[in-house]
Amino acid sequence: MPGEASHLVAETAARILADFADPQTVNRDTDGSWKTRLWNALNAAGLTLAWVPETLGGSGASIADGFAILGAAGRAALAAPLAETLAAGWLLAQGGIEAPATSMTVAPCRPRERITIDAEGELNGRASGVPFAREAAHIAVLVQDGVSERIALIQIQECCVSEGRNVAGDPVDTVLFEGAKPLRVAAAPPGFTQDILMLMGSVIRSVEIAGALETILALSVAYANERIAFERPIGKFQAVQQNLARLAGETAAAIAVAGSAADAVAGADQFDDDVFLEVVSAKIRTAEAAAEGAAIAHQVFGAIGFTQEHVLHRFTLRMLAWRDDFGNESYWANELGKRAACRGAEEFWPWVASR
Amino acid sequence: MSTALRFDPIRLPPECGALRKEVRAFLTEHIAAGTFDPHHGGHGESYNRAFSKSVGAKGWIGMTWPKKYGGHERSQLERFVVTEEFRVANAPSNLHFVADRQSGPILLKYASEHIKQDILPRICRGELCFAIGMSEPGSGSDLFAAKAKATKVENGWRINGSKIWTTSAHVADYMLALFRTSPPTKENRRHGLTQFLVDLKTPGISVHPINQMTGLPGFNEVVFADAFVPDDHLLGEIDGAWKQATSELAYERSGPERFLDTFYVMLELIRAVGPEPDLRSAEGLGRLVAQLHTLRRMSVSVAGMLQAGKEPVVEGSIVKDLGTLWEQKLPARVRELAAFVDPEMTNRATLDEQLAIATTIAPKLTIQGGTTEILRGIIARGLGLR
Numbered sequence: 001m002p003g004e005a006s007h008l009v010a011e012t013a014a015r016i017l018a019d020f021a022d023p024q025t026v027n028r029d030t031d032g033s034w035k036t037r038l039w040n041a042l043n044a045a046g047l048t049l050a051w052v053p054e055t056l057g058g059s060g061a062s063i064a065d066g067f068a069i070l071g072a073a074g075r076a077a078l079a080a081p082l083a084e085t086l087a088a089g090w091l092l093a094q095g096g097i098e099a100p101a102t103s104m105t106v107a108p109c110r111p112r113e114r115i116t117i118d119a120e121g122e123l124n125g126r127a128s129g130v131p132f133a134r135e136a137a138h139i140a141v142l143v144q145d146g147v148s149e150r151i152a153l154i155q156i157q158e159c160c161v162s163e164g165r166n167v168a169g170d171p172v173d174t175v176l177f178e179g180a181k182p183l184r185v186a187a188a189p190p191g192f193t194q195d196i197l198m199l200m201g202s203v204i205r206s207v208e209i210a211g212a213l214e215t216i217l218a219l220s221v222a223y224a225n226e227r228i229a230f231e232r233p234i235g236k237f238q239a240v241q242q243n244l245a246r247l248a249g250e251t252a253a254a255i256a257v258a259g260s261a262a263d264a265v266a267g268a269d270q271f272d273d274d275v276f277l278e279v280v281s282a283k284i285r286t287a288e289a290a291a292e293g294a295a296i297a298h299q300v301f302g303a304i305g306f307t308q309e310h311v312l313h314r315f316t317l318r319m320l321a322w323r324d325d326f327g328n329e330s331y332w333a334n335e336l337g338k339r340a341a342c343r344g345a346e347e348f349w350p351w352v353a354s355r
Numbered sequence: 356m357s358t359a360l361r362f363d364p365i366r367l368p369p370e371c372g373a374l375r376k377e378v379r380a381f382l383t384e385h386i387a388a389g390t391f392d393p394h395h396g397g398h399g400e401s402y403n404r405a406f407s408k409s410v411g412a413k414g415w416i417g418m419t420w421p422k423k424y425g426g427h428e429r430s431q432l433e434r435f436v437v438t439e440e441f442r443v444a445n446a447p448s449n450l451h452f453v454a455d456r457q458s459g460p461i462l463l464k465y466a467s468e469h470i471k472q473d474i475l476p477r478i479c480r481g482e483l484c485f486a487i488g489m490s491e492p493g494s495g496s497d498l499f500a501a502k503a504k505a506t507k508v509e510n511g512w513r514i515n516g517s518k519i520w521t522t523s524a525h526v527a528d529y530m531l532a533l534f535r536t537s538p539p540t541k542e543n544r545r546h547g548l549t550q551f552l553v554d555l556k557t558p559g560i561s562v563h564p565i566n567q568m569t570g571l572p573g574f575n576e577v578v579f580a581d582a583f584v585p586d587d588h589l590l591g592e593i594d595g596a597w598k599q600a601t602s603e604l605a606y607e608r609s610g611p612e613r614f615l616d617t618f619y620v621m622l623e624l625i626r627a628v629g630p631e632p633d634l635r636s637a638e639g640l641g642r643l644v645a646q647l648h649t650l651r652r653m654s655v656s657v658a659g660m661l662q663a664g665k666e667p668v669v670e671g672s673i674v675k676d677l678g679t680l681w682e683q684k685l686p687a688r689v690r691e692l693a694a695f696v697d698p699e700m701t702n703r704a705t706l707d708e709q710l711a712i713a714t715t716i717a718p719k720l721t722i723q724g725g726t727t728e729i730l731r732g733i734i735a736r737g738l739g740l741r
Binding site: 214217218221224225235236238240241242244245246248249251252253255256257259260262263264277278280281282284285288329330332333334335336337338340341342344345348349352353355 | 358359360361362363364366367375439440443621622623625626628629630631632634636637638639640641642644645646647648649650651652653656669670673676677728730731732734735737738739740741
């Protein structure tokens, strides 16, 4: 359960985001100047390296505190690499590598892509769908040396970045490693696999999606109470009320399953089968909630919500985009289904009811 | 009124693990003795007085109630464990479950001391079955249109009228029912209903079973013709039952029974697709697992809030809305996912049989205990829309 400390961290993050990344201001911004001011404030508050121990240059916050920050980022539909920097710091910390005080991202971000490291210590491979690679100064990379997993820190200049965008218009780049020379390389802890990186990324995105849905619900209810049609607020019509109740249901499901997964990861010493069930369920169910929730919110807002000027799309499109990172819901559903089938009918309920 | 929803990640405390083992051992014993068949979904054989008494003897009815009324002062989370294990095993609980879930808590709150002393210990021993008298021929979801009447007489009340769609009345000992004691007022159409405890053996009460579309009994029409109810059977405030209704809802609406009623078809699906399912089956099954896990975590969270003394009415209504829709769609989804599996495989016949049961009961799941539409109205009110 989120404690008092996480609550304070979340409040700090929310205040900084409200001051420097207010969706309305960001939506009107054309030159991206808000990002520098925001980053300086986040850095100064120690939020960007929350998951890096103090001995490695970070602020040494708990896993739970980090998720509280990400909840705030989700509620603000943040279009800056805060989650990515947190994840990169976390990955580097697994290898005991000191984190630079820059914005970072992680690779790989897709379950089946592999980056290798050769005998000379150079990285090779291709990572697609890497969020904010072009804006990051460094990338934390999970690499394979043919026998085991290792963790590397590399400067972005060492890589070839080909630019892409997700449905929200945020950078999602392809990063090519062709004999790229890392700054640092360290062994990953025993048992650390690429699946674990994907699972950590999945909880991060689930928490952000749940946060975005919370704001979308609040915006939609407020609008339904204000907008007059047929001589009364549209929120007085039962058809609209039923839709908003469904949106509340999807939001509730996302909050519950993402919060549960974050709590499970924060309290776990390993990513066992029980944590897998929590995390993967969160990614699948929040992705489903995002699709349902976005459709309902846009229906409530009508044409005004479909304009560039309105902030609604900042939330809806971004959470839809987040579904794709670190394994989408179809990928994880297949993995979860295989695991359930492999356990068999007799062992299925004991697994679901194990916590 | 706020759009802020809370579902804290409540974990079941360690004592729940030991209890779960004990519950599973108890159920295994009864299955071995032939008391019930865990592979038979549906509610055909769900009333079993002897079994309910043995559940009571284990201390699993009225678990959260005070010891002085026969209860066991255990937590809502422990009660949650018992409820979900019984559902998953398809154990016959209809006889005691309504009394345990909602009638008992209402009596605890509103009944006179000697009624509590008399009735509650018997519920805890698994001896009493309760029915809920709300719907009438002219009043279903619109509860406050109820017309069945209670008229003041010496030492009590005379009741006249009828209740309908009353589950369990054909076996029940008592009913908690709403009767009109005054006409509604212009300002408050909810005014004028009073809640009573009614002994169904009272002269003047007749019960007429109505078969459900499953072919099995379940519904009843209960007719009251000058039936006498003593004064001390009145519960709470005269004309003010509507105030008592809301807190009951969180208890009634958020438990594991709101998403596990067709669970048996999911187990049959897992048997049908085997240990190495194809891509389509695996992906479809995986989504169902994620949805089930989510509902369970939501339901545990609400149980935790109830334990903390809160009244999570909106959260509870959301769990029932999502949960009942899920368990209603589950047989259809399982049918699709099982469509291409080998017809020669061993459990096809069982799967088809279970699907037939689940498909037949599915329509009622989003009607009983508050329809989807009513629940969404409650959620909308909680959001500040009405």
